[in-house]
Amino acid sequence: MLNTIAITTGEPAGIGPDITLMAAQQPWDAQLVAIGDAELLRQRAQLLQLDVSIEDYQPGQAATRHRPNHLAVLHTPLAEPVTPGKLNSNNARYVLNTLDIAIAGCLDGSFSAMCTAPVQKSVINDAGIPFSGHTEYLAEKTDTEHVVMMLATESLRVALATTHLPLSAVPAAITQESLSRTLHILHSDLTSKFGTANPCIAVLGLNPHAGEGGHLGREEIEVIEPLLQKLREQGLNLIGPLPADTAFNPSMLEQADAFLAMYHDQGLPVLKYAGFGEAINITLGLPIVRTSVDHGTALDLAGASTASDDSLRQAINGAIKIMSHNNRIKGNATIN
Numbered sequence: 001m002l003n004t005i006a007i008t009t010g011e012p013a014g015i016g017p018d019i020t021l022m023a024a025q026q027p028w029d030a031q032l033v034a035i036g037d038a039e040l041l042r043q044r045a046q047l048l049q050l051d052v053s054i055e056d057y058q059p060g061q062a063a064t065r066h067r068p069n070h071l072a073v074l075h076t077p078l079a080e081p082v083t084p085g086k087l088n089s090n091n092a093r094y095v096l097n098t099l100d101i102a103i104a105g106c107l108d109g110s111f112s113a114m115c116t117a118p119v120q121k122s123v124i125n126d127a128g129i130p131f132s133g134h135t136e137y138l139a140e141k142t143d144t145e146h147v148v149m150m151l152a153t154e155s156l157r158v159a160l161a162t163t164h165l166p167l168s169a170v171p172a173a174i175t176q177e178s179l180s181r182t183l184h185i186l187h188s189d190l191t192s193k194f195g196t197a198n199p200c201i202a203v204l205g206l207n208p209h210a211g212e213g214g215h216l217g218r219e220e221i222e223v224i225e226p227l228l229q230k231l232r233e234q235g236l237n238l239i240g241p242l243p244a245d246t247a248f249n250p251s252m253l254e255q256a257d258a259f260l261a262m263y264h265d266q267g268l269p270v271l272k273y274a275g276f277g278e279a280i281n282i283t284l285g286l287p288i289v290r291t292s293v294d295h296g297t298a299l300d301l302a303g304a305s306t307a308s309d310d311s312l313r314q315a316i317n318g319a320i321k322i323m324s325h326n327n328r329i330k331g332n333a334t335i336n
């Protein structure tokens, strides 16, 4: 079956339109449908001197394999014209409209997966719409109580126990209930989406040196370790809580299928240092498949021909791989 992947083109003043057009230049074993303003994409292609023909996509039309240098666009109108690099909060609703269309299409089966180009969280909030990130927005719009953000390269996967919240709010958000849900989702999605049976998960501590036996914080002793022990008894393969500074050592990198960091900037700098531009962001625990780039809107590069589309291409490939894995599992389930 040919998969149809919706690509939300992200913040219109950023590099989302640019990298979508760049990725459209190559063949894909899927149908790609960009969700964004068709005229914006035409103008950006002209500015970047990319020979990509923008074609109208109508919802429900038969799926056809992506043709290089063509881009099917489900036209979603901007509120106001865009200057690359210049944010305009009047276009914030447009950005959310593109996400809503992709989510609805994934839920009703029109799309097999969605792949998101970066959005500028600040300008959406400036428009008066509270917005923490795609991860939280997707959870809310799909009525999913708990999701997990995971970024992955070919050789390293880092998931987060907490996502976009101020550092001062992190300790209170690390509860046994939340950690337990996160670890169950991580365990189950590493198996179902990545084919890793009985995945080994290395869990980081919250405090320096994982609390140094309680002298540098007690969350490891009071919250994390007892929970890990309980989950081990339920069969999860868990290591930790590990001191975060030494957790990413060669032996642990060899052993662990994924790392769980307690907060955004504990885990993501390591991952992005290891593979910025090649990593992808996957939301685990959703009823739909969503992958994304590992970078932001790069306003400084919009319309300038210097942005790389590597991470978007990886994100599209990641979605295709997850879907083929899901299909294999469904096939096996039918045979068994």
Ligand SMILES: NC(=O)c1ccc[n+]([C@@H]2O[C@H](COP(=O)([O-])OP(=O)(O)OC[C@H]3O[C@@H](n4cnc5c(N)ncnc54)[C@H](O)[C@@H]3O)[C@@H](O)[C@H]2O)c1
Pocket (backbone or CB within 6 Å): 015, 116, 117, 118, 119, 120, 121, 122, 134, 281, 292, 293, 294, 295, 296, 297, 298, 299, 300, 301, 306, 307, 308, 309
């Ligand atoms: N998936 C997403 O929607 C997503 C992800 C990360 C950040 N953001 C948002 O993006 C905005 C800007 O964030 P930031 O400045 O921290 O990060 P950024 O990734 O936009 O930029 C960091 C640096 O990396 C460079 N860069 C980024 N993407 C690149 C690419 N594809 N090719 C070449 N160079 C690239 C930029 O030019 C800049 O120098 C923020 O609002 C942030 O929340 C969104």
Ligand SMILES: N[C@H](C(=O)O)[C@H](O)COP(=O)(O)O
Pocket (backbone or CB within 6 Å): 132, 133, 134, 135, 136, 149, 264, 268, 281, 292, 293, 294, 295
């Ligand atoms: N935390 C992500 C990163 O650093 O790459 C980024 O902010 C995107 O998050 P969402 O996918 O939730 O928008």
